[in-house]
Amino acid sequence: MPTWVQLAYLAAGVCFILALKGLSSPRTARRGNLIGAAAAAAATVVVFFQTDLQNVQLIIGAIVIGSVIGAVGARKVQMTQMPQMVALFNGVGGGAAALVALLELSEFLHVGADIESFTAFATAFTVLIGAVSFAGSVVTFAKLQELMTTRPVVFAGMPVVVGLVVVGSIVLTVLLTISPEMPVAVALAVLGLAFGLLLVLPVGGADVPIVISLLNAFTGLTVAASGYILENPLLLIAGTLVGASGTLLTILMAKGMGRSVLNTLFGAFRGGSTLGGGTASDRPVKSATPEDVAIMLGYANRVIIVPGYGLAVAQAQHTLRELVDQLSDRGITIDYAIHPVAGRMPGHMNVLLAEAQVPYEQLREMDDINGEFKSADVVLVVGANDVVNPAARTEPGAPIYGMPILDADHAQQIVFMKRSMRPGFAGIENELLFDPKTTLLFGDAKDTMGKLLNGVKGL
Amino acid sequence: MNEPMVWLTIFVLSVFVGVEVVSKVSSTLHTPLMSGANAIHGIILVGAILVTGSTDEPVAIGIGLLAVVLAAINLVGGFVVTDRMLEMFSGKKKPARPAESDDSKVGGAL
Secondary structure, rough: HHHHHHHHHHHHHHHHHHHHHHHHOOHHHHHHHHHHHHHOOOOOHHHOOOOOOOOOOHHHHHHHHHHHHHHHHHHHHHHHHHHHHHHHHHHHHHHHHHHHHHHHHHHHOOOOOOOOOOHHHHHHHHHHHHHHHHHHHHHHHHOOEEEEOOOOOOOOHHHHHHHHHHHHHHHHHHHHOOOOOOHHHHHHHHHHHHHHHHHHHOOOHHHHHHHHHHHHHHHHHHHHHHHOOOHHHHHHHHHHHHHHHHHHHHHHHHOOOOOOHHHHHHHHHHHOOOOOOOOOOOOOOOOOHHHHHHHHHHHOOOOEEEEHHHHOOOOHHHHHHHHHHHHHHHHEEEEEEOOOOOOOOOOOOHHHHHHOOOHHHHEHHHHHHHHHHHOOOOEEEEOHHHHHHOOOHOOOOOOOOHHHHHHHHHHHOEEEEOOOHHHOOOOOOOOOHHHOOOOEOOOHHHHHHHHHHHHHHOO | OOHHHHHHHHHHHHHHHEEEEEOOOOOOOOHHHHHHHHHHHHHHHHHHHHOOOOOOHHHHHHHHHHHHHHHHHHHHHHHHHHHHHHHHHHOOOOOOOHHHHHHHHHHOOO
C-alpha cells in the first residue's frame, strides 16, 4: 500500500472522529456530518489507488447505483419514518460486511493462503454478526413501518430455539476458526440470519429503537473485524468508533427508558407480562366536543402540551402552534413538555417539531418540567400515550415499567386528543384515560386541532 | 511491536475515543448521532471495493457488486439522512442566544 494512501486513510479516520465529536453538540453537528461525508468520499476514491483493482467499471457502476438508491431514499423519506430508514441503512451495511468477509475467505481459500486462526475468527465473527445485524434490522424496519405487529412476538419453546441457535453459532464459529471452509461459513451466515430474527421478534414497540442502536453497534464491530481481515486500518478505526460509541449510546438510551439492555432484549421471555391490552377496551371514558375543550383551555392560567408521534403523523404541528399563539395572547402560560423518547426514537420529537418550526425555547425537557404539572390547569396530550402512562410507575409487569414518564396525571385536568381508544406503540392500555380528571377528544389530530383553534378564537 | 499488537493497539485506542466522543451527548441528539454513526460504518464500501476488485470469478464478482451496492446505500443514504435531520436543528437558537447576528459572527469566525 503506497504511503500516501495510508496517510489518506489515517486522515479519513481522524475526520470520522471529528464527525462523531461534532454530532454530540447541536451547534457543530451539521458541520461534523459533512466532514464525515467528505472523508468517506475521499476514502472511496483513494481505495482505487491502494492496489491494482480489476472490474473497475463494474464497481463504479455499482457505487453509482447504490449511491442513487441511498440518496433518493434518504431525501424522500418522511421525518416520521426516519427511524425505520436508519434501521434499513444499518441492515444493508451489516449485510455488506458479511458478504465482504465471505468473499475474502473464498479468496484466501482460492489462492491456498495460510489463514491465521485469528483472521479466521474475525471472518467468522463478521459473517455471523453481519448476518444478525441484517436480519435484525429488517425485522425492526417491519415493526416500525407497522408491516407486522409492534408487540413482542414470542412462541412456545422460543427460548429453547434461541438457545440452540446460540450454541450452533458458537460451534460453527469455533469450527471455522480451526479449519476455515466455505460451507461452514455459509452455514454460519444462515444461522446468523435466524439469530437476527429471533433476537428482535420478542422486542416490543417502544424498545425497538434501542435494538436499532444495538444492531448499529454490531455492524460497526463487523466493519472493524473486516478491517483486520483486509488489513485496512481505516475500516478498523471507523468500525471500532461506531461499535464503541454505538454500544454506549445503546446503554444511554436504555437508561433513558429506565431499563437495562438485557431486559430490553429478553424481557418478553419472562412471560406473564401485559401482552393483553392490544385491543381497545370498552370501559367508560369521558369525552367532550372541541368547543368544550376550547373553553377549558381558554379560561386556564397554565397549560402544558404533551406532543407525541400522532401529532406529527397527522401533520397538526402548525395548527398546534397557532393554537399556542392564541392561548399565549390570552395571557395563558403555556409550554411543550418533551419526553426524551417521544416519537419513535430518542430525540425524534425534537426533530419533528423542529421541522414544524416550533420555537426551540418553548420545548421543555422532562426533568425540567415534571414538577410543574401540579400547577397546570390543563394538560393537552396530543397523539402521545405511552410517555404519560402511569403504568410505568405502578405496574411491574408492563413493558414500559420503570421508564420515567411525564407526570401529566398530577395536573388538575387532562385532555387526550386521540383517534381511537387503541393503545399506543407499546401496546398497553393507559389507566390515565379512565381517570375522572381526564377528558377525551376523539378525531384526527389535525381536524380536531383546527376546531379547537376556532373554538378558542371564538371565545 | 509485532503486527497483531499494532492492530490491537489501534483497536483499543479507538474504543476509548469512540466512548469518549459520545459520552456527554444529550438525548435530543440521540437520533442524529445514531444515524451519523450508521453512516460512518458504511465505509465498509472500501472493503467491498477491495474484494470485488481482487477476484475474476463471475459468482464472486456478482456477490462483490451486491456488497458494493449495499455499502454505498448505507454510506450515502446515511450521510444524507443525517444531514436532513440536522438541517432541522440549524437556525433554532437556544433561549440564551437571542441575537442571530451574533451567532452568525461566531460561525464565520470558526
